[in-house]
Amino acid sequence: MAESDVFVPKPSLPPPSGSVGVAGWMRANLFAGPFNTALTLVALWLLVSGLVPLFDWAVLRGHFSGGDAQACRSGGACWLFVGERFRFFIYGFYPAGQVWRVNIVLAVTAAAIGALAWPRTPGKRFLVPAAIVGVPALTLALMHGGVFGLPVVATDQWSGLTLTLVLSVVGIVMALPFGIVLALGRRSKMMAVRTLCILFIEVWRGVPLISVLFMASVMLPLFLPEGVQFSKVLRAMIGIVMFESAYMAEVVRGGLQAIPRGQFEAAAALGLGYWRTMGLVVLPQALKLVIPGIVNTFIALFKDTTLVLIIGLFDVLATVHATIVDPAWPAIAIEGYLFAALVFWVFCFGMSRYSQALERKLHTGHKRN
Template identity: 50%
Template sequence: MPMSENPVSYVRKELVPEKPAPVDIHGPVHWMKENLFSSIPNTILTLIGIYLIYLLFPPLIKFSLIDAVWHGQDRTACIDNDGACWAYVRAYFSQFVYGRYPVEEIWRVNIVFVVGIIGLVPALMPTLPFKRENVLFMLIVFPVMTFILLTGGNLSFENYLVEYTILFAIVLGLAALVSKATHSPMKAILLVLGGIGIAAAVIFGIMSIDFGLVPVETAQWGGFLVTLVIAITGIVASLPLGIALALGRRSKMPVVRLVSIIFIEFWRGVPLITVLFMSSVVLPLFLPEGVNFDKLLRALIGVALFSAAYMAEVVRGGLQAIPKGQYEGADALGLTFWQSTGLIIMPQALKLVIPGIVNTFIGLFKDTTLVLIIGLFDLLGQVQTSFTDPTWSTPTTSHTGYLFAAIVFWVFCFSMSRYSIFMENRLHTGHKR
């Protein structure tokens, strides 16, 4: 067939309108088929889950919302009701938050809460500027400010304590400066310890200043205040200590590696309840006569060391997951040990173990309830103490108190979990499919 001398070509001048995706590929029906009813076992488990939700949620909603009592002056408002007695929670809310902290000084706790939120929210938002300054404020300035506000400051340190701290920092700094090795790990360690010593001396001097605040002993603290103090202190202290212990356990120096292994295995092999008992009861027996530490401070140290041992193993797992080529690439670039660790190895390792790190934080936050056994009344301890008040003694008082504590813990733990998922999705750079 001869080809036409004038071939005709067709060029589309208008776009074809988009068509909706097929129902069997996208949408809620497709998601349910893929995730809830993809197989017979999955379908059975889905139906069992729906049945359990049907059994549990309606009574819980009925108890906590529908039949609940929201207003009242004493137990008479809830005595003849089967729902939650939220009027009791409203009456005790101040004690649940502040414990036995003096009422006229509660403004100091409120300032700590407000400043903490103002400093923490920008630090958790990756896109905001001045990130380094914000983090330094939260790690250095805010803890000192919190300590002075909550305790009143004006602490009497022995002169030799500050003098020995300064002398210790100067000796370490001079030892690092005269070290022959230019970039040795030991020189870096000496410089860091010297800086810590100088910072400690400055902090001791600030804490000894009289700011005109009424002293408040930690025995008067309680409620959610104690829960936050223990949890935040443990979280902030455990991460850097865990990183140091993880690096020490992988160190090529036998002494450092042995000390790190002994520390980690000892603290991981002892229950936290035992650690708290040791810090509260046994430790004072080994101190010189007339020397004693605050009970809350001893608990903070014990919790921080305990959680640091678990954090070290989480970080070590991340370090072992880094391919050998990353270390070889850092060596090929001529980076020192600390440069390669801080710029290449550690960021990747921490990124890989974000779920494990946050899981440790969540476990630590919930473990703060164990301090009740040594006489420190956290949120749960304060709730349990309120049950002895005959003014609010009803059949539903204990159920309401435990439900309130469960809601508070769930909100904080769930928030930490969701934030970890957000950071994990933001930081992953191709290791996921």
């Protein structure tokens, strides 16, 4: 065969310039046909018509420096108010000379959450129980005082963002294990256990959280022995944990029902008992499947902490609401509520993004290759 007859493949041609890069992405996602193009143009018009005036009010004409409300006279956003009341929004009525205790608690809590969330943190099997036990103990010792010579700060003075975070972290840490136990109890073969768990879940899910907080604040002291008293914060914690654990139980139960029967049979064939089967085989798979539902419940819990205002506790939203009626700062309600909205969005968005990262790591989507 002649040398000229040998087939020599030619090098591949580059893709058309309009199908790659930014232009290709825009053509595929924003301008793929007349209908998508029209929707894109309408969306852009709505964004521009809404964001441009907001940017002008909040940034271009906004006031970021000055001594008092007299500096906010141009019609722009008065961010001086947020700066002036920032300490009250974060610490509330906590004594000014003792806020260093709150700062230590917030720093330790953030460090513990970051260490648990970071995938390469060594010794997590020891860090998890240490964080679950140590962080609440440190929070109680520092914030309440009465030990190591620290003056006592009554829980009625816990308020602002500090109270919101305390209620949220305690609710999240306690609601998940309680929810798992209730979900397992609802699927139990023992009729008494199953009936009690079903009654608990249905009763707590059948009433609004406002009613739960009222009952925890007013009725709970009636069932306590004489001389035993719980603070409002502790009563609110108990009500929130009981309420959210009922919802968490149903989320976990959905994950348990999604596990194939073969997993139970395989564990039984290996000689595993009930608790080892649940702890080593079933629960890891079930919790992995319901990560979105668990995080959604956590986000709802974080936002529901604003309802503690009805029993006389001041969370971050309540502190904002209490300050916007100050006659020294007229017409600043929008700035205060925007600050509260930003605080809630940052924490909720952070939980959402972490859950998505955890889903990708654990392949909870079960996508086909």
